[in-house]
Amino acid sequence: MTLQQLRCLCAVADHDLGVSRAAAALHLTQSAVSKMIRALEKELDLEIFMRQGNRLVGVTEAGREAIALARRMMHDKASLAALAREMETDQSGTLRICTTPLHARYALLPAIERFVRTYPAVDLDIRHGRPADVLNAVATGDADFGVCTVPERIPPRVLTFDAYPMDYCLIVPAAHPLAMRKSVSIEEIAKYPLISYNESFNSGFVVKREFQRHGLAPRFVIKASDAGAVKAYVAAGLGIAVVLKMAFDPERDRGVKAIDTSGIFPVSVAKVSLRSGQPLRRFTREFISMFAAADLSEVL
Template sequence: MIGKLDYYRIFHVVSRNKSFSKAAQELFMTQSAVSQAIIKLEKELDIQLFHRTSKGVTLTNEGNLLNEHVSSALGIIDIAEDKILEFKQLKTGELRIGVGDTISRYFLLPYLEDFHFRYPGIKLTILNGTTTEILTFIKSGKADLGICNLPVKEEHLEVIPCKEIQDIFVCGDKYKRITEMPITFDELLKMPLIFLEKKSNSRRYVEAFLQKQGFQLSPVFELGSYDLLLEFTKINLGISCVIKEFTREYLERGDLYEINLEEPIPKRQIGICYLKSVPLSRGAKKFIEQME
């Protein structure tokens, strides 16, 4: 079939032009080459496709039947080629991203907006979850890539850091007095603490750091939403651990105040994760290039 495809294309052009010479001009071939292609096709199919006359050629009954199907088949091939070109030019396709609510709202949104503006034909599917859930999405093939709190240690995943973040403690007006001088972890942990749930990667990172210093967490509130964390702190229900870069508006407005620690928590990063063993789509590659 593959060997005959060029013959079918030539046959289709001859059928449309009703002339070997006109078909040859359109195909940038010699008239002899066009004629030989049709003869070979007729031999392959063991039928006569054209009536040859001094004025040109006309299709036989068999030729008419073949031309109906060839026209349809070549049309489908042309559509398929156009679709492939659209994929290559990022005019169509889908990009599935796993990301948590906090990173999505406070970090990822501008990148999503820009990508959608540049490539409106790419369907964006956002899968929400914790870092653990996002890694499961990636490994199961449900997500092309994930934007996660690092560190992530998975040998099957490629991890690309893309933003440095700083964990800090903040308070509302009621506790503002403790922001006047740096305080120790021992003093801090005696205060009413508000943290995200234990399954949060941010919570696990800070908790692991404090445990290395010999301290155990015992929060009065454990919340599933970063926005709630900020609001609970704002109305003085306790002191919370937040990401400084995601809390700038609250700090700049004076709704919350940063507590100075004698020993700052080490900075960490947000990163892009994807499977090493699965080639990225062109859309995924472009999105990663945009974020880097």
């Protein structure tokens, strides 16, 4: 088995089983690509593609697994080459982070500002996604590390550890009947139209679950995936919302008032996710230490 065979396999899959298009992309002849695919199938004793005559018309179930493994091997090769280039210096390179928009905008911003000053020659590639997307990016090597609340299913080869706790608060329009209250009950919150995070994010799931646990069924009039949008809807008088405290700034968010909900909604925990066995550059370790409470020497 050679890397060139795996490259041909991935190229054929990427070009909708078009061998001629794959060959052109690889700057090879069509016959060369066909021979390498046949040789790979023979060596593995595995039929990867379904054929009608000389045409590829589909992918077998085993073939789908083989293509996925081939992609992973090609990605690992590229990552290894990039690592070799980047390890030449600990002062430059690219740090790839995958997180949710909420963490990127609020919790990680102070660390990002500090890191940019400390490592001006390191480029930050910050990608956003849902928690499941974050962990998948870490598992495939598309991100050096992730930050999010961890979903129930953690991909193989991914390890996680605590970064920081997250409390909730209730936000209401400045002129709302609850605006002057210092505390409220969950029953009182449930009486009003609610704006919430989408349940694919942990915050939305936690809030809805807590209402259900108390036998309450409030009306969720709007669901959103961005804290800024949630606050804007509340300020416009469209409802009230339970949000993470880190997303509220009394100086910036002047159209809304925050009310303490300690003891009503459980504290969530943001976690750092890393690919097991992945070597970490010094600047990656330092960035994580800027926001995470855990000692990396103890968890790795």
